[in-house]
Amino acid sequence: MLDGSQVRKLLDIEPLREGIEHKVGVLRSEKRVIKDYDTRLLDEETSYPIYKPTDSLFDYLTDLILCNHLFGDDLQLMGFYEESNHLHVVITQPFVDGSHPDLRTLVEKLEEQGLLQEKSGLAQDRFWVDAGPAGHLLVKDAHEDNVIVNPKTNRAELIDVHFSLGGRKARITALQALGLF
Secondary structure, three states: OOOHHHHHHHHHHOEEOOOOOEEEEEEHHHOEEEEEEEOOOEOOOOOOEOOOOOOOHHHHHHHHHHHHHHHOOOOEEEEEEEEOOEEEEEEEEEOOOOEOOOHHHHHHHHHHOOOEEOOOOOOOOOEEEEOHHHOEEEEEOOOHHHEEEEOOOOEEEEOOOEEEOOOHHHHHHHHHHOOOO
């Protein structure tokens, strides 16, 4: 368990624009970013739950494992803290220098890297990736804000994507096929 006030201090050193599910800060000396995932986000104006790209904490955590395995990411779980009776998950990942691509460039780069857009020609954020023994898995949330084109490698780096696997049993089966569960 982590100290939430210490996590907030790290986030405040050099904050980045936050997304729907994460508050993000740069840990420049470590060449990483820190992300605080609030497992229960509410819209401040309406108090309604905000859409999250995962259905459960299990899905969120196993998405991290899948990203590390399939995309060579270095997502690391730092720990958890509790605040206002709900859990926060704190992760880090490498800082990727570059720019967010437009949709056309995003699709082009991801397809060059072997991912295939679920429905070609549509402005959507879902791509198929060949996961070997687990078959083709559907990557979701791969939109312009969650992809950075690294100018040194000219590759599209997925920085916050998730997987649609048709339920917990299918997710566990895929993880087992990959030797991850």
